[in-house]
Amino acid sequence: MHKFTLTLIGFFAYLTAFSQAASENTVSSVIDQPQVEAHIRFLASDALKGRDTGSPELNIAAQYIASYFQGYGLQPIDSTDGYFQPVDLFKESTLSSATLSFKEKEFQLIEDMLVLSGDSLSEEAPVIFVNYGMPEDLKGKDLDGKIAVALMGRPGDTNPQSAFFATAEKQQQITEMGGLALVELYRSAQVPWSLLVRYLNSEQMKVGDESPQKKLPVVWLNDGQSILKDLFEENAGKSATLNVGNKVRQPINTKNVVAMLEGADPNLRDEYIVLSAHYDHIGVNPQATGVEDSIYNGARDNAIGTTALLSAAKYFSDNPPHRSVLFLAFTGEEKGLLGSQYYTQNPLVPMNKVVFNLNTDGAGYNDTTKVTVIGLERTSAQTAIVSASELVSLEAVPDPVPEQNLFDRSDNVNFAKLGVPAVTFAPGMSDFGPEIMKYYHQVTDEVASLNFNYVEQYCKAFVQAANNIANMDQAPTWQEGDKYEEAGKQLYGR
Ligand SMILES: [Zn+2]
Incomplete structure (x- = not known):
């Protein structure tokens, strides 16, 4: 065969291989159900005793998350202790008089x-x-x-x-x-x-x-x-x-888990998108003596979110988006958003370089055709989030229960208060009804009650949304008139 033809065949073979490689690297092909399920089975296991803040079991969860961050090749931040940001809390007794x-x-x-x-x-x-x-x-x-x-x-x-x-x-x-x-x-x-x-x-x-x-x-x-x-x-x-x-004050030593991935675009990599999830839950029910199950496993709250965060770490480690990504797993959310409060008071990258916070947390789900995004309509990332969810056949919908004030009850609010456009990605919820309350902060929030086909889709939608936002040409902004818009203008000086 003619040499030129050979070269041409080689070139087409190369092109085919390249496009195959590209298609293999979609979020859907990288995130798989066995891995998703394994993370949740570990994080929500009885062995971790409900991941209470201050408990040794929460530190085991922290170590688990850090190990995956390291395994995926994410970078620790210089000023942290490995992948850990120590968070010093204290427990305060009630007043006697x-x-x-x-x-x-x-x-x-x-x-x-x-x-x-x-x-x-x-x-x-x-x-x-x-x-x-x-x-x-x-x-x-x-x-x-x-x-x-x-x-x-x-x-x-x-x-x-x-x-x-x-x-x-x-x-x-x-x-x-x-x-x-x-x-x-x-x-x-x-x-x-x-x-x-x-x-x-x-x-x-x-x-x-x-x-x-x-x-x-x-x-x-x-x-x-x-x-x-x-x-x-x-x-x-x-x-x-x-x-x-x-x-009486008793010190509690706990930690956020933090890792960084540098963006692929030299012009955008000094901007960060923060992906976050709290990994703590509410421990063990002290009143439940003689009851078979006293452990608040927190499979939904928030092993699912933590797994979505680990899924993003996995995907981005081989497919870095344009902007840099900061991964934050928060402690102390259930005690009053304390890990995110501590982080935003002691940020590890300049806060005005953080262009968005995509947080994931949720009470549960009662609609497996949707993801609920608290704050969806409040930032210009709305389209990026909606189209990401469509890619995995889920519909992104806004908060169905604004009267519950969920926006201000999740870790994203600590970023929002400083002006960073921030939303919370949550499993599909059409109302805050009995199907949600059946599991919300109950010992029944266990692995066996999860629909893993849905959880896998949820994690994919989260990673895809993160990818879309981290690749947006213009950094997202608050919608005009939002109560955090002014803080945003001050933070970014624009
Ligand atoms: Zn939660």
Whole structure:
């Protein structure tokens, strides 16, 4: 045969081989069900005892994730300990005593008052009423050495959850103005006092606070009958006595697992997309004595998400996208998004180089034709996510239960608050109904109850979505008018 023809045949053979190689490298061909199932069977096994934050079993899960990161050839970040970012938390006991005396009244812990945060205190000091305690309410006021009394929440918004966030801002400002304590009058019809007590007067885990500044105590006073405002307002200037006892703090050493993969495009590789999933769960039910199953295996929450993250690590290690990818497995999510809070307060790559956070977490699923993306319609990555899901025959749909405020209850919110466009990818959920509640934070959330055909598709959709976003020409942005849009503009200076 003629030499040229031979060369041509060789060339076509090469082309064919090349296109075969390319098609072999689709997400669908790289991510396989046996591997997906194996990850979940390990992470959600009884041996890991529900992966409670602070437990030795959670560290085994961390080691497992790190081993796969290493095996896939991902890079540790220089400043980490191998693939680990130590996260120092502490466990805080409940208060044994607290009282507030004013005029003839003496308010008692639990019955009338709760101490939300702050250090111990024992002082008699004048009271000042500051309306809602908003910056405009505090302006020009002399708070020095005084106990500030305020209405809970903000004008027009006394939802307990937003009131809780508002409290932190008030606490900060009143501290700066020299106030001794903040007392807020609790008047929510949505969450009755007894339920609030059960939730807030329990042992809590928090991120360690290194600032030596003393934190002023924040007290919520039960004002269900709306009579205390008049009492404090009419008697402003008179003295109250506040006693807040000590809480016992126990350090908890835990860690985020972190790895990096450099992007393939020299022009885009200094931008990062963060892929994240929490790997902790809620441990073992201490009340379940004599019961056969006391382990919260957390197969859905969040062995599935952790497996999606490991699937992305596997795929990208051989198929790096244009942008760099930071893989984050968070600790302490179930204790209040603590691992992601710690990471975003102590980032390992500059936060303004992080263009997107694709988080994966979920309570469960009740629709195997879908993936639910909390925040789908809120960023310009929507099309990239929808088309990625279509590739594996799943429909990406937005949050069906906005009233549950899931966006602000997942690790993605810690990125969003800083301005990073961030969404949470979750298994298909058409409502927050009985099929979800059957497994959500229950011992029944076990491997045997999973549909692995669906879980495999879910992991593929996640990896494909990550790939599409990491390859977008323009970095994603918040949609106009989103509540985090302004933070985004500040973060990126655009
Ligand atoms: Zn979760």
